[in-house]
Amino acid sequence: MTRELSDVTRTKHGRPVHHWRRDVVELAALFTAVAVADGVANLIGHGPGGPALLLISALSLIATAAFHTWWARRHGHAPPAHDTGARPLAAERRAAGPSSPAPATADDGMTANALWRLRTTVRDAPGSLATLCAALAARHVDILSLQTHPLAEGTVDEFLLRAPNRIEASRITEAVASAGGADTWIERADAHDLVDAPTRVLGLATRTALDAAELPLALRQLLGRCTIRSLPGKPAGGGRGPEEVPAEGVMEDTVLRLRAPEGGVITVERPYLPFTPTEFARARALVELDTLLGPRIPSGQDVLTLPEGNAITVRRADTGDLPEARRMHERCSPRTLGMRYHGPVGDADRYLNHLLSPRFGRTLAAQTASGRIVGLGHLLWDGDETEVALLVEDEWQRRGIGAELLGRLVAMAAEAGCGSVYAVTQASNTGMVTAMRGLGLPLDYQIEEGTLVITARLTKPAVPARLPHDTLRRQYDDSPALPD
Numbered sequence: 001m002t003r004e005l006s007d008v009t010r011t012k013h014g015r016p017v018h019h020w021r022r023d024v025v026e027l028a029a030l031f032t033a034v035a036v037a038d039g040v041a042n043l044i045g046h047g048p049g050g051p052a053l054l055l056i057s058a059l060s061l062i063a064t065a066a067f068h069t070w071w072a073r074r075h076g077h078a079p080p081a082h083d084t085g086a087r088p089l090a091a092e093r094r095a096a097g098p099s100s101p102a103p104a105t106a107d108d109g110m111t112a113n114a115l116w117r118l119r120t121t122v123r124d125a126p127g128s129l130a131t132l133c134a135a136l137a138a139r140h141v142d143i144l145s146l147q148t149h150p151l152a153e154g155t156v157d158e159f160l161l162r163a164p165n166r167i168e169a170s171r172i173t174e175a176v177a178s179a180g181g182a183d184t185w186i187e188r189a190d191a192h193d194l195v196d197a198p199t200r201v202l203g204l205a206t207r208t209a210l211d212a213a214e215l216p217l218a219l220r221q222l223l224g225r226c227t228i229r230s231l232p233g234k235p236a237g238g239g240r241g242p243e244e245v246p247a248e249g250v251m252e253d254t255v256l257r258l259r260a261p262e263g264g265v266i267t268v269e270r271p272y273l274p275f276t277p278t279e280f281a282r283a284r285a286l287v288e289l290d291t292l293l294g295p296r297i298p299s300g301q302d303v304l305t306l307p308e309g310n311a312i313t314v315r316r317a318d319t320g321d322l323p324e325a326r327r328m329h330e331r332c333s334p335r336t337l338g339m340r341y342h343g344p345v346g347d348a349d350r351y352l353n354h355l356l357s358p359r360f361g362r363t364l365a366a367q368t369a370s371g372r373i374v375g376l377g378h379l380l381w382d383g384d385e386t387e388v389a390l391l392v393e394d395e396w397q398r399r400g401i402g403a404e405l406l407g408r409l410v411a412m413a414a415e416a417g418c419g420s421v422y423a424v425t426q427a428s429n430t431g432m433v434t435a436m437r438g439l440g441l442p443l444d445y446q447i448e449e450g451t452l453v454i455t456a457r458l459t460k461p462a463v464p465a466r467l468p469h470d471t472l473r474r475q476y477d478d479s480p481a482l483p484d
Helices: 002-010 020-045 050-076 090-096 128-137 169-178 197-210 212-223 277-293 319-331 334-341 345-356 401-415 430-437 469-476
Strands: 113-122 142-150 155-164 182-188 227-231 250-252 255-259 265-269 301-305 311-317 361-367 373-382 385-392 420-426 443-448 451-457
Touching: 113 128, 113 169, 128 155, 128 169, 142 277, 169 182, 197 212, 197 277, 212 227, 212 265, 212 277, 255 277, 311 319, 311 373, 311 401, 319 345, 319 361, 319 373, 334 385, 345 361, 345 373, 361 401, 373 401, 385 401, 401 420, 401 430, 420 430, 430 451
Parallel strands: 385 420
Antiparallel strands: 113 155, 113 182, 142 155, 227 265, 250 255, 255 265, 301 311, 311 361, 361 373, 373 385, 420 451, 443 451
16 A cells, blocks of 8 residues: 555656655755764864764764664564553454464453343333443443333333353343342343344234244244143134133233134233233234234145155145045044044044144145145144144055155244144054154154154254155055054
């Protein structure tokens, strides 16, 4: 950069620039210096002891110049005795290269940071928030975002914090308490929490608008750790339904109750942290959006070719497929229905309306080219857990349809952020065990009075939705029983 500036001063419009005034001044200064030196030499040299005096003066000047040079090298560019907090310039860092270690500083212990979500209640008075922020800053805690939830008395402030790893959660809460915070709650956060609240809410609203089955998941992501249950207005097994909820919903400390679009009740419970009116309003807005849009599912579908050459379409299903699903029930044997529903075969049809409703989960249907449904796979939201269930018509079993549906359901669960899925079947149904083992996921088994519960932990990517044909043959041609 210095050379470029020098080139600019030497050239103008491509031609050299001659600074003749500067040359004249330099010549005049040189002639003046020569004249002064000649006068001093004549005055001192012709006096008594003149040559010795000139020699001593010369040695003194040389000694002074040498001392000045030594002093400048020793102290002129030396670093300060203590750290000033200055850091290398960006240009120096680039020159050092990306692999060069950064200079050690007194703050090296603060370079490794952790993210925290913190919520506390402060007085609704001028300066309360400023005092809290100052207390956090005094402990080197950086505030990345802040949401305020006004209450009748006081304000709930929700922070996203970045703090050095050496600072424990207890120290942060102590700082908040010393600044007047009450009912403080803190937990670790991750990079997903860096998305600001309006963007997150709009994303959840978009997901809900595209798929009615997303509503419970959107509520859980909106409100944090909570248990969400959807109770139908008319239970599938008969009996009395839940108590009716007002149109505006009910907020009871740690429980929210909202009117479900189909007439049931959506209950959201978070025992560790009371809900605020702001959270209640956001949850109610999502439910109202879902109600206005009505039942809806994505329209995409995949056409698959089974090992023997049959074409099968896999798509999302809803209550509109209820008549065809009942006809499939009629074609299934009592043994197949018994393995699926674990009860009287005559009650099977009563559960279909609930199972096909996108309010309670997601359903995949496998149908032939003529539109005949030959298999159903259900992914059901069960509070904090997620259940998978399969039913394949007898004539179409042992062809890989169950594995195809199961793989897709587990992939959906993983995409929705579920930590595990479980399947309830009978201990004698080795075919369902084979299908679960085909997922390649860690499995837990629990057997009680002939009922087998298989839980798959989604600790790694789920199996691909479409398995190779040779894999399907190898899994099911030798299976002693069929996956329901």
